[in-house]
Amino acid sequence: MRILLVEDSPRLSRNIATALRRTGYAVDAAADGEEGLWLAESHDYDAIILDIMLPKRDGLEVLRTLRARGRPVHVLLLTARDTVADRVTGLQAGADDYLVKPFALDELLARVQALCRRAYGTKQTKLVIADLEIDASARIVTRDGRPVELTAREYQLLEYLARRRGEVVSRAEIEEHNYDGQVDPMSNVVDSAVCSLRKKIAISDSSAPLIHTRRGLGYVLEATA
Amino acid sequence: MKSLRRQLTRELSGVLAVLFGLALFGLYLVMYHKLTRSFDAALEARALGVSALVEQENGRVEVDFSDKILRGFAAGRARHYFELRDTRAAMIARSPSLQESFLPRPPVGATEKALYWNLTLPNGRAGRAVVFLFRPKSADSRPGAVTMLAELVVAVDRKNFDETLGGLLAAVAGCGGLLLAAVFFVVPRVLRRGLVPLAQLGELAARIDAGSLAARFSAEDLPAELRPIAGRLNDLLARLETSFERERRFSADLAHELRTPLAELRSLAECALKWPEARDPEADRDTLAIAVQMETLVTRLLTLARGERGQLLAQCEAVALAPFVAAVWRPFAARAQARGLRVEFAVAVAEAPADPVLLRSLLANLFDNAVDYTPPAGEIIITGNAAGKLQVANTAPDLTPEDVAKLFDRFWRKEAARTGGEHAGLGLNLARTFATAMGWQLTVARECGRLVFTLAAEEKRNGF
Numbered sequence: 001m002r003i004l005l006v007e008d009s010p011r012l013s014r015n016i017a018t019a020l021r022r023t024g025y026a027v028d029a030a031a032d033g034e035e036g037l038w039l040a041e042s043h044d045y046d047a048i049i050l051d052i053m054l055p056k057r058d059g060l061e062v063l064r065t066l067r068a069r070g071r072p073v074h075v076l077l078l079t080a081r082d083t084v085a086d087r088v089t090g091l092q093a094g095a096d097d098y099l100v101k102p103f104a105l106d107e108l109l110a111r112v113q114a115l116c117r118r119a120y121g122t123k124q125t126k127l128v129i130a131d132l133e134i135d136a137s138a139r140i141v142t143r144d145g146r147p148v149e150l151t152a153r154e155y156q157l158l159e160y161l162a163r164r165r166g167e168v169v170s171r172a173e174i175e176e177h178n179y180d181g182q183v184d185p186m187s188n189v190v191d192s193a194v195c196s197l198r199k200k201i202a203i204s205d206s207s208a209p210l211i212h213t214r215r216g217l218g219y220v221l222e223a224t225a
Numbered sequence: 226m227k228s229l230r231r232q233l234t235r236e237l238s239g240v241l242a243v244l245f246g247l248a249l250f251g252l253y254l255v256m257y258h259k260l261t262r263s264f265d266a267a268l269e270a271r272a273l274g275v276s277a278l279v280e281q282e283n284g285r286v287e288v289d290f291s292d293k294i295l296r297g298f299a300a301g302r303a304r305h306y307f308e309l310r311d312t313r314a315a316m317i318a319r320s321p322s323l324q325e326s327f328l329p330r331p332p333v334g335a336t337e338k339a340l341y342w343n344l345t346l347p348n349g350r351a352g353r354a355v356v357f358l359f360r361p362k363s364a365d366s367r368p369g370a371v372t373m374l375a376e377l378v379v380a381v382d383r384k385n386f387d388e389t390l391g392g393l394l395a396a397v398a399g400c401g402g403l404l405l406a407a408v409f410f411v412v413p414r415v416l417r418r419g420l421v422p423l424a425q426l427g428e429l430a431a432r433i434d435a436g437s438l439a440a441r442f443s444a445e446d447l448p449a450e451l452r453p454i455a456g457r458l459n460d461l462l463a464r465l466e467t468s469f470e471r472e473r474r475f476s477a478d479l480a481h482e483l484r485t486p487l488a489e490l491r492s493l494a495e496c497a498l499k500w501p502e503a504r505d506p507e508a509d510r511d512t513l514a515i516a517v518q519m520e521t522l523v524t525r526l527l528t529l530a531r532g533e534r535g536q537l538l539a540q541c542e543a544v545a546l547a548p549f550v551a552a553v554w555r556p557f558a559a560r561a562q563a564r565g566l567r568v569e570f571a572v573a574v575a576e577a578p579a580d581p582v583l584l585r586s587l588l589a590n591l592f593d594n595a596v597d598y599t600p601p602a603g604e605i606i607i608t609g610n611a612a613g614k615l616q617v618a619n620t621a622p623d624l625t626p627e628d629v630a631k632l633f634d635r636f637w638r639k640e641a642a643r644t645g646g647e648h649a650g651l652g653l654n655l656a657r658t659f660a661t662a663m664g665w666q667l668t669v670a671r672e673c674g675r676l677v678f679t680l681a682a683e684e685k686r687n688g689f
Binding site for chain 1: 477485488491
């Protein structure tokens, strides 16, 4: 899952980005409205965390511009403005959620997770593919009833593939949704991540392979080959 | 509570009632006079009829009385009476209707001019009488024949006349009563209808609250008398809207200024607790910076609050401005140079009464803003005249007149975003509070693309 964070306080931006990355999200950060709008238009983000009072371009203006240009991306407004009128204005401008500063980090992460879930048109928190079970709210993966230990990044990759089960997901799409601007686009980071994930979910020799390679196209997660 | 409608109703009803009463009373008087005159004319005609029957011959006066001619004077149920006397009041003749009784004597002596008065008739009823002296026609037509005067009193029953007058009075009183009722019925209703626009204006005004200050009264729909009121109300609303907007902005800004560092602090702590193994070496420095930022904010807000309550006491002494301003400027000179700003410094030798601590803080604030906000290659001009008036001017091409008007608003900054950085948007407000505490005036103007702050001791204390 790839998130855009538009926040002008460098300290807050750094903390939120750290928290999101540690949870497994790919994060791009922008410090003003113009950079935020440019990034939002040039990448396909799963969710945007947007401050309202921003230099150069107001957060609400960025949001309205995005909506006017038909970008359906899910937006969470993160702002110090706490009146009912402010919330109403924010939601009417096209925001999907509204969180007032100061906030609990866990709440922010939960709300971002909910927005990402919505991005794939489902509210389900439990994903089941054959004997593989993913609990998206607790972020726990089990296979055949046995827990599978994954890093945050691997988990994100697995959840992304699971949410698009049965579909061929290209390397570019995985890169777009699971890696931020900090990753070298020429690296084979996707292939090695898929390889490592395959190893971890193959808990025994009898485990059926779930992630299949479609040569030249990408990967697909499904129960049968 | 004093009510315009009730007062108008009371006064209008009272005035109309009195006017109608006077008009009806006048009408009654005129009618009374007319009726009496025509009654008297009829009475006189009857008396003349009687007088025409009187003749004199050889010093004797006789009445050629005939019931046929004077039907009403006959005995029985007669209503008319007459008495004919000579000038010595000796009875000559009297109507048969009088029988044994006599008519009361007239209140004053008779003349040839008819005199009318009211009396009680022998039958006990009210009557009216006429008396006059006349010369009965004479059978002796010789020239120089002596003729004598006779006094004729004719009285008639006035019952019908009194009834007519009574009817007139009743009609007038009835009309008066009806008019009075109409006045009390119509006036309040007419006034209520007439005052509807006032009530509507009141209702509209009652609906306005803090959330709907953008509403304005439409003067076109109002009567001419209410338009000035609506205009004044609109002006008041505009002023209220501006000050409410300013307060709202202040609250929002204050919330932002406090919430953002709190959010930073909280997220820092939560990250450190959640992932203790990946502790950011910058975290402690950040925590300290946030604490310093919040401390500065709170200190400034407290100072402002004290200044607003008049608790900020300045200890003024004579300050030599030229060396003082130069000393305050010194630390900023290097920063200005680093930013490539052109600086002009010309403060004349002058003394002014000032609190050195407050003046230092005030000037530092102006210099700090000038150095930070002047665009690259811009200029800063610091001048002071012999009267002790100081000016700090800097290039500010982007500031609009609206911006200049808001410069002293708390938390105002040209850029909507305010997080972090040295400027919290309280400095100028604080500078002005300091100036006021010292009895100085700090004003701002925009001249030729420059922002000019002028600082001067107020007239009355100038030169102490």
